[in-house]
Amino acid sequence: CLFLHFHHLSCAYFNAFMRTLQIIFFSNNATSFRAFTDSYSTQTHRIPGPPTNNQRLSSHPASGYVQGMNEIVTPFLAVCFGELFPPPLASIPQTALTDAAVVEIEADCFWCLSQLIESIQDNYTYAQPGIQRVMYDIKNIVRQVNPKLSSHLMESQVDFVQFSFRWVNCLLIRELPFPLSVRLLDTFIAEGVRFNDFFAYICAAFLLTWADQLLTMDFQELILFLQKPPTHQWTEEQLSSLLSQAFIWRSEVGGGKVGERR
Numbered sequence: 001c002l003f004l005h006f007h008h009l010s011c012a013y014f015n016a017f018m019r020t021l022q023i024i025f026f027s028n029n030a031t032s033f034r035a036f037t038d039s040y041s042t043q044t045h046r047i048p049g050p051p052t053n054n055q056r057l058s059s060h061p062a063s064g065y066v067q068g069m070n071e072i073v074t075p076f077l078a079v080c081f082g083e084l085f086p087p088p089l090a091s092i093p094q095t096a097l098t099d100a101a102v103v104e105i106e107a108d109c110f111w112c113l114s115q116l117i118e119s120i121q122d123n124y125t126y127a128q129p130g131i132q133r134v135m136y137d138i139k140n141i142v143r144q145v146n147p148k149l150s151s152h153l154m155e156s157q158v159d160f161v162q163f164s165f166r167w168v169n170c171l172l173i174r175e176l177p178f179p180l181s182v183r184l185l186d187t188f189i190a191e192g193v194r195f196n197d198f199f200a201y202i203c204a205a206f207l208l209t210w211a212d213q214l215l216t217m218d219f220q221e222l223i224l225f226l227q228k229p230p231t232h233q234w235t236e237e238q239l240s241s242l243l244s245q246a247f248i249w250r251s252e253v254g255g256g257k258v259g260e261r262r
Helices: 011-025 030-038 053-059 069-084 099-118 129-145 147-155 161-169 178-208 219-227 236-253 257-261
Strands: none
Touching: 069 099, 069 178, 099 178, 129 147, 129 161, 129 178, 129 236, 161 178, 161 219, 178 236
16 A cells, blocks of 8 residues: 555545546546646746656556556655655644645656656556566576576476566565665666666565575475565665675676577
């Protein structure tokens, strides 16, 4: 649930936001779309160069709402709230959330999500081919970096789709403490159009963080562990180390089979 991290917000705000997100951003309803963008003030928007109505309408013609997108927009929501209201967010009184504030936050979140989806649109088209490619790349990277673990997972009959689909679909946001998700999305945005390739290395590094432990587990233990990795005590230090390792592997492995396939 999008607002599980913001318990002080009412269900009405959640329902209104998700209806707008699904109906406007992921539909071909031009009338609803224009009604929304008409309320979007270009003059007061803090991110330069927002796309025009027609550009937005045609940006993601094949995309549809996919479960898990609400996880991706949550860090944007936290940042946009933080610009209008000083933290902690839990201290914001309900009366402070005026219609104008809600519209501005909603518009900012919509624009940020739109820009992020731009580089990974095929993650959210029919059959989600983008996610399939990233899972394939993760498997190849693990096989090259740690053949022993790769063989163990294969012998244990663990398919990467059984744990990495959610990782890719939600961009690892569900696997990490929420404060780290903002740092993670910052990296994705900095990578730009290259981020989906880099993300495969991040997921591989994430998996191999527990390589020694995983080698001692059987099928059931592996699945239970990988579907809920023990990251609840992670700090930015662990995340930075993970991203650094992923960057190194991209430099070293990028010219191998993963690079050749592309």
